[in-house]
Amino acid sequence: MSPSNKISEKNKDFFDQVYQVVRLIPEGKVSSYGAIARYLGSARGARMVGWAMNACMNRSDVPAHRVVNRLGILSGKMHFITPETMEERLKTEGIIVENDKIQSFDEVYWDPAIELEL
DNA sequence: CCGTTGACGCCAT
DNA sequence: TATGGCGCCAACG
Numbered sequence: 557m558s559p560s561n562k563i564s565e566k567n568k569d570f571f572d573q574v575y576q577v578v579r580l581i582p583e584g585k586v587s588s589y590g591a592i593a594r595y596l597g598s599a600r601g602a603r604m605v606g607w608a609m610n611a612c613m614n615r616s617d618v619p620a621h622r623v624v625n626r627l628g629i630l631s632g633k634m635h636f637i638t639p640e641t642m643e644e645r646l647k648t649e650g651i652i653v654e655n656d657k658i659q660s661f662d663e664v665y666w667d668p669a670i671e672l673e674l
Numbered sequence: 675c676c677g678t679t680g681a682c683g684c685c686a687t
Numbered sequence: 688t689a690t691g692g693c694g695c696c697a698a699c700g
């Protein structure tokens with residue numbers, strides 16, 4: 557039906573699930589790729605979440621800046637409009653970022669498996 | 675088809 | 688906490 561699909565429909569479904577979870581991240585909070593992947597049932601699909609973020613970069617409805625790696629490091633900042641965009645957006649939401657790393661990460665960390673708790 | 679790359683994570687040191 | 692090595696999975700050339 558869509559021979560020119562950029563990604564397989566199976567993956568498209570996975571991407572959509574990722575976007576849905578990311579949208580649920582409240583302001584001032586952040587989550588990690590691994591937590592999202594795990595919540596979706598792909599414990600080893602953390603890298604796929606990152607790939608999904610790259611595809612969602614065009615969408616404004618997905619706060620990709622609220623997704624960091626498990627160490628709280630802004631590993632994806634280079635993929636935004638400018639390398640500063642991600643850090644600036646997080647600071648705007650009250651998150652302290654220093655040297656490309658989130659401070660008090662345990663306090664702003666938001667885990668879907670716990671917050672959504674289902 | 676094969677080798678490399680990458681917005682990751684876990685384990686060992 | 689920091690660094691290095693290994694594993695996973697999909698996309699790319």
